[in-house]
Amino acid sequence: MTRKAAIIGGGVIGGGWAARFLLNGWDVAIFDPDPEAPRKIDEVLANAKASLPALSDVPMPPIGRLVFAKTVKDAVQDADYIQESVSEQLALKHRVYADIQANAPDAPLGSSTSGFKPSQLQEGAVNPATIFVAHPFNPVYLLPLAEVVPSPASNPALIERAKDILRDIGMFPLHVRKEIDAHIADRFLEAVWREALWLVKDGIATTEEIDEAIRMGFGLRWGQMGLFETYRIAGGEAGMKHFLEQFGPCLTWPWTKLMDVPEFNDELVDLIAGQSDAQSGHHSIRELERIRDSSLVGFMRALKDRDWGAGRVLNAHDAGRRKAALSGTDAAAAPLTLAHLQVLPGWIDYNGHMTESRYLFAGSETSDAFLRLIGAGMDYVAAGHSYYTAETHIMHLGEAKLGDRLTGSLQVLSADEKRLHVFIRIEKDGAPVATLEQMLLHVDMNAGRACPAAPEVLAHLFKIRDSHAALPRPPATGRHVGQRKG
Amino acid sequence: MTRKAAIIGGGVIGGGWAARFLLNGWDVAIFDPDPEAPRKIDEVLANAKASLPALSDVPMPPIGRLVFAKTVKDAVQDADYIQESVSEQLALKHRVYADIQANAPDAPLGSSTSGFKPSQLQEGAVNPATIFVAHPFNPVYLLPLAEVVPSPASNPALIERAKDILRDIGMFPLHVRKEIDAHIADRFLEAVWREALWLVKDGIATTEEIDEAIRMGFGLRWGQMGLFETYRIAGGEAGMKHFLEQFGPCLTWPWTKLMDVPEFNDELVDLIAGQSDAQSGHHSIRELERIRDSSLVGFMRALKDRDWGAGRVLNAHDAGRRKAALSGTDAAAAPLTLAHLQVLPGWIDYNGHMTESRYLFAGSETSDAFLRLIGAGMDYVAAGHSYYTAETHIMHLGEAKLGDRLTGSLQVLSADEKRLHVFIRIEKDGAPVATLEQMLLHVDMNAGRACPAAPEVLAHLFKIRDSHAALPRPPATGRHVGQRKG
Structure with a gap:
């Protein structure tokens, strides 16, 4: 079931929180009396949409629903998490908390405050135990850090729940154990x-x-x-x-x-x-924001490749999502549609097209899914056997651009105990953008040489091969580079 | 003619300077009385060789000659630039400067000092006008910043010459106009x-x-x-x-x-x-150094893609080299080594090998560098023309594993006004792990159809094509998937 976050205060910080929750599939209700708030939030959300998906290597969940609430009460109703990002005035924050807790006294209530200690925020509250600091860094939708600062009056179980929620939206909750003015950073x-x-x-x-x-x-x-x-x-x-x-x-x-x-x-x-x-x-502020976000995405992708620092946070976030993304493929007597991908900003080259290597990536996603399907997945490999790709021929037939949704389907051309010859179509709206013809070899990884696949794998494989024998052979097979068409 | 840098003091900082000069084609003489200095310098140099070339998209100059000098006199003889990186003790620095200036009173003499002001360094010197602060940041071979701090006694023309030298080795000289303890950073x-x-x-x-x-x-x-x-x-x-x-x-x-x-x-x-x-x-210190350097390379490459900050410095440095690289291509008919890559943790699949798509990525890095070399880079694309890859045939010939260093070289098989047929070798220790045969088409991006490339691009391309005509045609060309070898 979709969860709901209430965002109280819709400036750059509140907007960043809203964008992060929305793009991670949460519904969001914002309260901000400023008539300019919807415009400001829209701008932050546009920046977030242009950058955050570029950090993900698994499909993102459907974007959540955004509502501008007319009252604090409407905003916090049934909220699983509440984040306050109003101006840095303690009296104002106290008034806002009274309003929030009159309607939702039990929900985790994080504050974006840069300077106040949680015990100051909790003063005079109906339920001080739910109030804590969750201090983010601009741009909130990209930078992972959230300093989570409880006071001795905080509910430890609620703090752990709040940290799990922050991880769910891709953040790195840094638990600050002793409260102090201005926290750490x-x-x-x-x-x-x-x-x-x-x-x-x-x-x-x-x-x-x-x-x-x-x-x-x-x-x-x-x-x-x-x-x-x-x-x-x-x-x-x-x-x-x-x-x-x-x-x-x-x-x-x-x-x-x-x-x-x-x-x-x-x-x-x-x-x-x-x-x-x-x-x-x-540079306009908008230009500077785009330059900043693009560079941050570049840094974080570099760290992701290295599974280090912020990149490790991203990889852990992906891993949690991959499981959900992979469930639900079934075999059929037709080319098997095995992969669903979306072209992310980080996949785009300076021509504005999907980079070459991402076509092969899409092909690998498809063949990996096929191998899992026939029982030659992770566990099989861990036990010492695997299919290696020996050769690939790629035809570039169309242009995939930012945001395009692609499918990868696979047809078995031939297979024996050791060899697997496949044809993969990467399609956009049913039309191919690329095809990949591949030869895979089954190997004994310890011996470092080809060997027959396990009988149970071959049983699945041959069943599909035999049903695919009825399919027309794609004309692009058997081509060499530079060969004339037709 | 090869220029010479003298490095006085061979610790981590002196070693970093030495590595930067050497890898940028300068000869280097190091003086350090510590018997451990050669071992320490070797370690820094190994780190530098493993990372700095990954920032360059044009061929690097031949590495300079490294000499361990027995005396300061031998080290500074005929030096075009002298960098002092001894301990932070003012009296020691003064003694070292006296020794240096007794033998080379006119060469620019930069100090790596973190804290001393140039006027303090100049006290009692034979030629104070040549002494200034050139404060680098560890790792010196990767980080571009060098704070250049003159005093009123400095020779302004010499300071400008020193800044040019720092730019020549890929640094960003930040001219600090007023001397102050500890400079800026x-x-x-x-x-x-x-x-x-x-x-x-x-x-x-x-x-x-x-x-x-x-x-x-x-x-x-x-x-x-x-x-x-x-x-x-x-x-x-x-x-x-x-x-x-x-x-x-x-x-x-x-x-x-x-x-x-x-x-x-x-x-x-x-x-x-x-x-x-x-x-x-x-983690051992060596491991931490490798992690740090690899991440820094990732950041700086991300910035280079965006021509921003440190990436702008790298692009300017490349641009200065590109001319030299092009003029060198008619000397020897050989495939052009254009890309230097390291296999990162994120590039590895569950077999422990570099994922398929990274072979194509390595190929793209090589062909992109080639396109920039012949003048069909970012600006050319921005003006509406580009080369698109139409077709690729990949032969997987070896296994690249975590940490392996790969080079990508390119041979032009044929080229006309619209078509460019290339053969790319991805090699590890001189042995191919993959080859890619590619057909690229030159297109008018607005019209969406093939068209002849610009005359200046074709001039560069045809010159390389004609020199490559003498090279043997690789046997892997013209293959289709599944074709028998031999």
Whole structure:
């Protein structure tokens, strides 16, 4: 059954939460009195739709239903999860919580607050045990981090449930065990921010120079390892202790101005705003968002390939979905439709078409599904036998573009105890965009040579082969590259 | 003529400099009295060779010659550039500079110092005008940033020459206009470091939790935009000034402990070292280096695809090389080695082999690089023309496994105004793991039909075709699937 999230406060952060829930198949009700809220949410949702699916290698669930509620009561009714993202004013948050808990006192109620502690948020609440911090990072629909901060008054079981919900929408809940102003990450951001204000004010560096000093160097490091793991490497074989002893003394050196805070006056604001215009003013905010999101998708896909950091979170999220996506294929006396795919943003090359290698990927998805069907899946391989692809001929016959839904069907051309010759059609709206003719060999993986497949596998295979013998042989079979058509 | 760099001090940083110069075709002489230096340098160089070429889409120059010099004098003799990376002790640096300048008083002399100002480095020097800060970031062979800091005593023309040299080895020289302790980036690192020490000491978070708080959130942002551009987006259409006015008040809130410095005692060292062991101790430092480098390559390639940030630096560096690569093609009639890849965890199927579709991916990387080489890259496509792949025949000839390093080379079989018939070899240790025979068609993307390529593209293409006409035709060409060998 579809679950429901209530989003209270529909700015950039609330909109990011809404997009994440919707694209992960949750229904969402938003409450925000701002008449501009629907437009703002639409913009965030458009950005999310253009980027989040590119991180998934399994079909996404159908998008949830979005409702703009007229009252907090309507929004939170029957909600399985409530996220508050109103302005950073404690009194306002308390009023909103009273309204929420008058209608839904038991639902997990996360706050996007950057700075307040959960015990502050809970003050005077009807049910303090359900209120906690769930602090996300912009863009909420892409960045996995959510700092989950309970107070001693929180219900531990509810916190665990909330963390499961955050994982369900692809996030990485970081359980912050002791509450503290600004939690963890924002303390670092604040430290860097204060130092940066000094550097600009003192004319050491412009906003652009500061940004380059970050993104050309340690910023790249911090996207994949944090502070300590990076320094562990710097310490080398001598170890972390050696590193610490070497760098400890710097603590007393004048390497930061952070003992002090710059005066925050109009002059400083104008200086920074002017430098920022010079640096980035030639891009609109929408353009900057797209550039940012596209780069973040690139980083996260790089990490996904390596099953590291944020990429590990994505892989775990996919694995949970794959099971659902694979169930429900049945054999038939016709080419077997085995794969259903959607062309994701990350599959597109600079021509705007699906990249070449994704056609072969679609073919592999189809043949893998076929092998599972005849009993030569994961367990079979784990026991030491497998089909290897020896040869493939691909015909590119059409163009697959962003968002296209493709099917992969397979016809057995011939098969014996060791060889399996198949023809795969990748189709869009019933018309082929590519065909793949493949020769697979059954191998003993330990001996490293071809051998007959197991009798139960051959029984399934030969049954399908015999029924497919009645099918017309596709004209594209037996072709070599450059051969004239017809 | 090959140029020479002298590297004084051969630790991780000096080794990183040496690797960057060598892989960019410079000869390098290293001086380091440590008998362990050659082993350490070899290790850094092995890491660099395994990662830096993966960032290049044009053939790299031949690797330079590495010499371990017995004296500073031997090292700096005839050097076009000198980089000092000895320990952070000012008196030691002064002694080393005296030795260097007694033998090479006029060469640019950059220091890797994290903290000292150039005017401090210049004190008492024979020729202060040539001494400046060139502060790199580990791993030096991958991260583009070098903070270049002159003092008023520096020679501006020499500083410009040094910046050109840094660009020549693929770096991004950030000219810091006013000298200051710890330059720019390390001030931020120091601020975060001090805050992190407090968080660990106070038991708020472990080293692992802090690292997750960074790399799952703002760390990903900072690899592609810095602090100010990120916040500019957060400010939205209302602008940077609005953002500043909203967040200015936080400066007086207790969001950082940075007004204070934690006591750096054994207890704190043990706490951090112990937590770091628990977090990362199951990986050796070498493993962590490989994981880091592989992820950095992934990030930088993602940015390169988008021509943004560090990726823009890489593209500019490639562009400078492309001309040299093209002019070199008529010298030797050989298949062009265009792609360098490593088999990543995400590329492996449940057989433990590189998935089928990654062979085609490797082929695409090779043909894409070829198209860029002949002038049919991104700009050409943006202007409405492109080569589409019509047909591909893949022979699977070997097994690529996790961590294997592959190269992709391309031979032109035939080409006319519209058609391009190529043969691609994907090789591991010089032996093919797969070959791809491809037919590409040149198309007018708006009209949606084949058309002749631009004259300047054809000029490059035909020159390569004509030189490749002398090469033997690979026996695997013209095959169809299932055809007997021989």
